[in-house]
Amino acid sequence: MEGGKIINSEFFDGISDLEDFNLLKFIITSEIRLKLLFSLYGSTKSIKELESEFNRKSANISRGLNELKGCKLITRLPDKRYAISSIGFLLAKNIENLMYDCESIDSKSEFWENHSIKSIPNRFLKELLFFNNSTLVKSTITEFAKPINVYLENIKESTEISMILPVYSKIFMDSINEALINHGGHLDLITTKNIHDLILKSDSDNYFKSLVRDKKINYYMVDDLANIFFTATDTFASLYLFFDDVVFDSSEMLLIEDLSSLSDAYRFYNSYKTYIFK
Structure with a gap:
């Protein structure tokens, strides 16, 4: 019929990238990893600054940083400060959007x-x-x-x-x-x-x-x-x-x-x- 078009479509998406899902799960299931990622999302920081910010022992901060570094979400700069990587920035942005989505759904x-x-x-x-x-x-x-x-x-x-x-x-x-x-x-x-x-x-x-x-x-x-x-x-x-x-x-x-x-x-x-x- 003029003006119309028939389209075959499928409306149920599965999780297409299990690796990305597991990485997201790895971050949000740890309070310290999540806090560190978002702290570095804002600016570069030293271990001392992070210890003061979270009032945590150096060992806990170091372990969290090493876990994020192992996932290539952060990097250690020559001046020994830590910075978020491009992959880490994208993940943090997606988590931020996810939190906003949840807030949106919760408000209604x-x-x-x-x-x-x-x-x-x-x-x-x-x-x-x-x-x-x-x-x-x-x-x-x-x-x-x-x-x-x-x-x-x-x-x-x-x-x-x-x-x-x-x-x-x-x-x-x-x-x-x-x-x-x-x-x-x-x-x-x-x-x-x-x-x-x-x-x-x-x-x-x-x-x-x-x-x-x-x-x-x-x-x-x-x-x-x-x-x-x-x-x-x-x-x-x-x-x-x-x-x-x-x-x-x-x-x-x-x-x-x-x-x-x-x-x-x-x-x-x-x-x-x-x-x-x-």
Whole structure:
């Protein structure tokens, strides 16, 4: 069909580099090794300076330094000071990012704990950290449809829309079509064949087909799709998850309206899109 493309994809990454994993485990399972690595991540230091900083005996500091040196994470300079190596710098940076990821997930712990994330590849779970600055929009007794209404209000004002769509809702699609028609916008859509067929079946006025013909919609159908209803636009970004593999939760949504964070949302979408072309 014009405007569409079918992509075979696999969404479950394994650990590809066991050596890197073991090195990371070696560092984070030792308080002294981790502290030494991050101390040298900031600047070069002598053993005396490190002893004073950590209030540890020289033998403990020396053993930790030798272990890091043996892994080529640090090096000893001619003036007997220690400095982080290029490999050590990259590892420390990755550990720093990992800690930030954990902080991000913890800040919205209830949202993540209440939903299934097992279908989301590990690499994309890390990239979702930009939702650390999001607002959690929840249903209430008096406003049961609050997340949906907030989403619809935002999508109707959007022009450039990128979306990962693992669930179908006529309300959502009608609002997206309205935004594209009213604002002359564009939708880049990743979905499954089942969802695509449901869209066509319910689109009695053939808006979807017309928008595809007019190149206002470009869509990609994949065999397997992670259970994330993700939207990135020029006005907001949002994330809905599933309770399990089949039950979509429309009662909670993470919402970003900070314009400075929207570039991260588009970057996440493009990264995900590139991944399914592998």
